Each structure stands twice: as C-alpha cells, then as structure tokens.
Amino acid sequence: MSEDNACWQPACAIADLEQGQFSEFRLPRKTQEPDTLPQTGFVFLDNGKPRAYLNQCPHLGIELNWMPGRFLDADNLFIQCSTHGALFKPGTGECIAGPCQGDALTALEVRVTNGMILVRAPE
Numbered sequence: 001m002s003e004d005n006a007c008w009q010p011a012c013a014i015a016d017l018e019q020g021q022f023s024e025f026r027l028p029r030k031t032q033e034p035d036t037l038p039q040t041g042f043v044f045l046d047n048g049k050p051r052a053y054l055n056q057c058p059h060l061g062i063e064l065n066w067m068p069g070r071f072l073d074a075d076n077l078f079i080q081c082s083t084h085g086a087l088f089k090p091g092t093g094e095c096i097a098g099p100c101q102g103d104a105l106t107a108l109e110v111r112v113t114n115g116m117i118l119v120r121a122p123e
C-alpha cells in the first residue's frame with residue numbers, strides 16, 4: 001500500500017447511503033493520549049455527492065449529535081449542533097447561526113473507490 005493510500009480510510013459503502021441519511025465513522029488519531037476519545041466523522045450525500053466532516057462543533061469542539069445518525073435540524077435543511085443549536089450549511093460546513101457563526105465544520109477529503117466511500121483527515 002502506498003503512502004497516499006495509507007491516509008485514506010473507509011467510511012461506508014456508497015450503496016448503503018441514501019439521500020438524507022448520515023453514517024458515522026472513527027478516525028485514527030496521529031497521537032493517541034490515554035484519555036482522549038477517538039476522533040469521529042460523518043458522511044452523507046449532498047445532492048448525490050458524498051461529503052464528510054469531522055464530528056466536532058467549532059464552538060466547544062464536542063460532537064454535534066446526541067442521537068446516532070441524527071445531524072439535521074427539524075426542517076432537514078441544516079446540520080445542527082445538539083448542544084447549543086448552531087446551524088451549518090451541509091454543502092460547505094459554514095455556520096450560519098449560533099455561537100460559532102462564521103466558523104465552519106472541518107471538511108474531510110472524500111473519494112469513492114470500488115463502491116466504498118473513503119475519507120482522509122486534514123493534515
């Protein structure tokens with residue numbers, strides 16, 4: 001496996017993901033301190049195109065969702081942080097309302113290989 005391939009990790013099969021559905025995954029940390037939780041992310045289809053972000057609110061750095069796979073607001077328009085209600089545009093991750101307005105979710109690189117959605121964390 002080349003160095004480039006080693007950076008990519010599978011998130012889920014693209015066939016298992018329907019529009020409006022979110023799939024969560026864990027990312028290995030480069031340095032794993034004993035008390036740190038694994039870093040997590042989520043992937044979904046944005047107009048049929050897979051898109052992935054770290055599951056980390058820019059406000060306090062905690063996970064966005066309380067319920068597995070539940071990331072959208074009541075109108076299913078924006079990604080919403082469960083803690084203080086910040087709203088993020090699904091296509092860009094930009095926060096448009098809430099305590100971290102103007103900040104953004106951290107996007108992950110995404111590619112599809114052999115039917116699997118692969119993600120790569122930012123360096």
Ligand code: FES
Nearest residue numbers: 057059081084086
């Ligand atoms: S922790 Fe997400 S809005 Fe405060």
